[in-house]
Amino acid sequence: MSTLDSLTLTLTRIPAQDEALRAEVRAFLAEATRDMPAHIRARSWSGYSTAFSRQLAAKGWIGITLPQEYGGGGGRSAFARYVLVEEFLNFGAPVGSHWIADRQSAPLILKFGTEAQKQFYIPRVCRGEAFFCIGMSEPNAGSDLASVKTRAVANDQGFVLNGQKIWTTNAHHCQYMIALVRTSGTTEDRHKGLSQVIVDLSLPGVTVRPIEDLSGDSHFCEVFFDNVQLGADALIGAEGQGWAQVTAELAFERSGPERLYSSIVLFDQWLDYVRTPQGRTESARQLAGKVLTQLAPLRAMSVSVQENLTQGASPIVEAALVKELGTTLEQMIPAAIAEDLFARDAEDVPVELLLTLKYVTEASPSFSLRGGTRDILRGMIARGLGLR
Amino acid sequence: MTTNHNDMFADAARDVLADQCTPHVVRAIEAGGRTAGATAALWAQLEATGLADALLSEADGGAGLGLGQVFGVLEQCGAHALPLPLGETMVARALLAQAGVARPAGCIALARGERLADGGLRCALVRSGQVAAAVLVQAGTAWRLLGTGDAQATPQALALDAALAWTAAQVQAAPAVAVDGALDVRTLQAAVVAPPMAGALSSVFQRSLQYANERQQFGRPIGKFQAIQHQLAVMSEHVFAARMAAQLGCSGAGVVPERLRVATAKARCSEAALVVAELAHAIHGAIGFTEEYDLQLFTRRLHAWRQTAGSEAYWYGVAGEALLQHPGMTLDTVRRITDVDAVL
Numbered sequence: 001m002s003t004l005d006s007l008t009l010t011l012t013r014i015p016a017q018d019e020a021l022r023a024e025v026r027a028f029l030a031e032a033t034r035d036m037p038a039h040i041r042a043r044s045w046s047g048y049s050t051a052f053s054r055q056l057a058a059k060g061w062i063g064i065t066l067p068q069e070y071g072g073g074g075g076r077s078a079f080a081r082y083v084l085v086e087e088f089l090n091f092g093a094p095v096g097s098h099w100i101a102d103r104q105s106a107p108l109i110l111k112f113g114t115e116a117q118k119q120f121y122i123p124r125v126c127r128g129e130a131f132f133c134i135g136m137s138e139p140n141a142g143s144d145l146a147s148v149k150t151r152a153v154a155n156d157q158g159f160v161l162n163g164q165k166i167w168t169t170n171a172h173h174c175q176y177m178i179a180l181v182r183t184s185g186t187t188e189d190r191h192k193g194l195s196q197v198i199v200d201l202s203l204p205g206v207t208v209r210p211i212e213d214l215s216g217d218s219h220f221c222e223v224f225f226d227n228v229q230l231g232a233d234a235l236i237g238a239e240g241q242g243w244a245q246v247t248a249e250l251a252f253e254r255s256g257p258e259r260l261y262s263s264i265v266l267f268d269q270w271l272d273y274v275r276t277p278q279g280r281t282e283s284a285r286q287l288a289g290k291v292l293t294q295l296a297p298l299r300a301m302s303v304s305v306q307e308n309l310t311q312g313a314s315p316i317v318e319a320a321l322v323k324e325l326g327t328t329l330e331q332m333i334p335a336a337i338a339e340d341l342f343a344r345d346a347e348d349v350p351v352e353l354l355l356t357l358k359y360v361t362e363a364s365p366s367f368s369l370r371g372g373t374r375d376i377l378r379g380m381i382a383r384g385l386g387l388r
Numbered sequence: 389m390t391t392n393h394n395d396m397f398a399d400a401a402r403d404v405l406a407d408q409c410t411p412h413v414v415r416a417i418e419a420g421g422r423t424a425g426a427t428a429a430l431w432a433q434l435e436a437t438g439l440a441d442a443l444l445s446e447a448d449g450g451a452g453l454g455l456g457q458v459f460g461v462l463e464q465c466g467a468h469a470l471p472l473p474l475g476e477t478m479v480a481r482a483l484l485a486q487a488g489v490a491r492p493a494g495c496i497a498l499a500r501g502e503r504l505a506d507g508g509l510r511c512a513l514v515r516s517g518q519v520a521a522a523v524l525v526q527a528g529t530a531w532r533l534l535g536t537g538d539a540q541a542t543p544q545a546l547a548l549d550a551a552l553a554w555t556a557a558q559v560q561a562a563p564a565v566a567v568d569g570a571l572d573v574r575t576l577q578a579a580v581v582a583p584p585m586a587g588a589l590s591s592v593f594q595r596s597l598q599y600a601n602e603r604q605q606f607g608r609p610i611g612k613f614q615a616i617q618h619q620l621a622v623m624s625e626h627v628f629a630a631r632m633a634a635q636l637g638c639s640g641a642g643v644v645p646e647r648l649r650v651a652t653a654k655a656r657c658s659e660a661a662l663v664v665a666e667l668a669h670a671i672h673g674a675i676g677f678t679e680e681y682d683l684q685l686f687t688r689r690l691h692a693w694r695q696t697a698g699s700e701a702y703w704y705g706v707a708g709e710a711l712l713q714h715p716g717m718t719l720d721t722v723r724r725i726t727d728v729d730a731v732l
């Protein structure tokens with residue numbers, strides 16, 4: 001019976017050959033981010049820089065887990081990527097351009113795509129030339145993803161696409177979207193009849209409109225499809241298998257380092273201030289320890305989930321646990337730092353720190369929305385516990 | 389690797405505790421202390437397993453294990469609300485053996501004490517002081533092994549605990565124990581208290597989950613209500629994280645724990661104790677608030693362990709200091725804590 005015992009909780013260490021990457025990555029990032037102010041670095045995977053992505057590609061750091069025959073890093077272990085991603089986020093490198101292609105789209109194409117799709121898309125991703133966005137959400141299909149309405153209807157040339165996506169991160173900067181669409185049946189059929197298609201966003205009939213968020217950034221978009229003609233080769237995987245494919249994709253999305261470190265640039269910058277004679281107080285020392293003692297076990301959990309994924313398991317519940325706890329910590333950090341800083345005299349606190357705090361505070365509601373809301377994740381955990 | 393399965397020491401502990409450390413026995417020991425028949429009987433059963441000597445070298449008659457390998461055993465102690473200081477005894481015996489001091493019969497508590505002007509020694513709070521046969525006391529840099537039988541004892545707030553004092557003559561007669569100067573008793577105790585906390589957390593969670601599946605209101609099990617499901621999901625997160633943290637604190641091939649990892653373990657388990665106990669009682673309703681229902685054996689103990697060997701505030705301070713002393717990225721300190729070499 002004991003449901004929690006089936007969760008794997010083994011301490012795992014990142015293998016030495018993957019750890020070995022760290023020094024080189026660090027040296028590169030220290031140089032590359034040296035002149036970037038903290039409030040810009042704090043954006044990290046929301047940050048966007050094609051030039052930076054190309055630099056990483058030249059180093060072989062995009063698609064490091066993908067096979068060499070498609071231009072990847074020769075199928076290095078997921079831990080190699082873990083080390084890269086962890087360093088990117090901690091330095092606050094602007095990795096947003098290639099982030100989704102590297103994390104989700106290229107692995108998805110490798111797993112479910114045709115040979116021609118693999119040969120066409122994956123090398124471009126690895127060279128930092130093709131960027132992808134994820135078209136899952138729609139105005140009336142957020143948490144309830146199975147109710148997507150966007151429809152791809154087969155015709156003699158392939159499919160005709162009609163409908164709308166929303167909240168699509170970086171759609172205005174990407175060449176391609178992998179969209180979850182209905183290819184048969186009706187919304188009443190729920191999971192049945194859903195498929196994933198690759199949409200070239202330069203096709204006629206595609207309109208992309210950035211949406212400004214509350215912090216003034218425009219990184220997510222509305223995307224409209226008006227009789228967009230797709231080729232027959234747009235379908236990825238099998239017709240009707242979209243739901244299964246998306247579920248597998250989300251497990252990868254949820255447990256990675258990006259669910260731990262969204263506030264880490266702010267936290268490190270705050271620590272630098274607390275290390276100064278005027279910054280140091282007993283309550284700040286306590287807060288530093290509280291964050292550290294939450295973050296360290298989380299990182300151990302995240303590494304252990306990664307190990308499970310590497311072994312071919314599908315730790316959906318564990319991944320949800322890590323994301324839920326991780327985003328909670330990510331949201332606690334800016335709130336607690338504000339509490340600390342605004343108990344002090346204003347003239348003591350550096351402005352750059354306050355700018356970073358402003359950004360992270362404003363961005364923090366999104367931490368527990370993107371990739372599945374808090375309530376949805378708790379529901380998944382409850383299902384894993386056998387309550388549903 | 390330390391896993392729940394394939395851990396024959398943990399299995400041995402589970403077997404004997406499931407049999408011998410029943411809720412009835414736990415209540416009898418809490419009520420009767422050292423002189424209760426149940427106390428002596430349960431300790432004799434534990435002694436027979438050899439687990440109390442597991443950290444001793446094979447030359448000294450032990451199993452030569454390190455802390456990382458007894459995590460599963462200590463976790464089982466918590467899963468059965470063991471009211472005797474087995475973990476403390478394990479590390480105390482290992483330190484005694486290393487120092488060449490004869491090991492007393494019975495279980496050993498750990499405590500901080502202060503030397504009095506007249507040469508006596510006083511411990512304001514000995515956790516398990518009511519049930520232990522001896523105490524390994526750190527007073528300043530000096531460590532001494534003192535018997536509890538003839539100490540002057542005053543009850544403390546919690547049933548198992550006591551304030552203990554010894555006269556100058558008793559202290560003179562007690563063996564001094566040479567211990568590495570860098571070790572402090574609070575770190576040692578916190579390292580072996582966190583794993584039982586993880587075990588008790590898990591037990592509280594399992595009980596709550598089971599109860600949610602059984603208890604019916606409005607014509608269905610309360611576990612079918614989304615609010616209860618979410619409470620259980622949150623509990624599982626804390627249980628999962630606390631166990632990971634406790635494993636970090638109790639890692640390594642030797643007997644001496646690493647202080648920053650212990651800080652992580654104890655702070656995280658204490659934090660979880662509060663949340664999990666609160667949610668468990670919420671889910672159980674009134675029945676969980678009664679003496680006769682066993683949930684309280686675990687939740688009261690969780691609160692007691694939270695107060696043992698430094699609460700969150702103490703260990704946050706230790707961890708925060710380590711972070712402030714290390715210039716550069718937090719990630720480096722996080723890696724220092726989490727990059728543990730596998731044992732077993």
Ligand SMILES: Cc1cc2nc3c(=O)[nH]c(=O)nc-3n(C[C@H](O)[C@H](O)[C@H](O)COP(=O)(O)OP(=O)(O)OC[C@H]3O[C@@H](n4cnc5c(N)ncnc54)[C@H](O)[C@@H]3O)c2cc1C
Nearest residue numbers: 134135136137142143167168169366369370371372373375
């Ligand atoms: C910064 C950001 C980037 C994003 N990027 C992308 C992207 O690139 N591609 C993409 O497809 N989407 C993206 N999203 C969308 C995101 O996945 C959705 O916002 C999310 O799934 C929630 O959907 P919703 O906003 O429609 O909220 P709703 O589903 O309307 O939810 C509103 C509230 O109701 C709760 N709720 C809903 N259903 C239940 C239930 N069954 N039980 C309990 N509570 C429930 C939710 O938890 C939430 O609190 C992004 C979102 C953000 C904020």
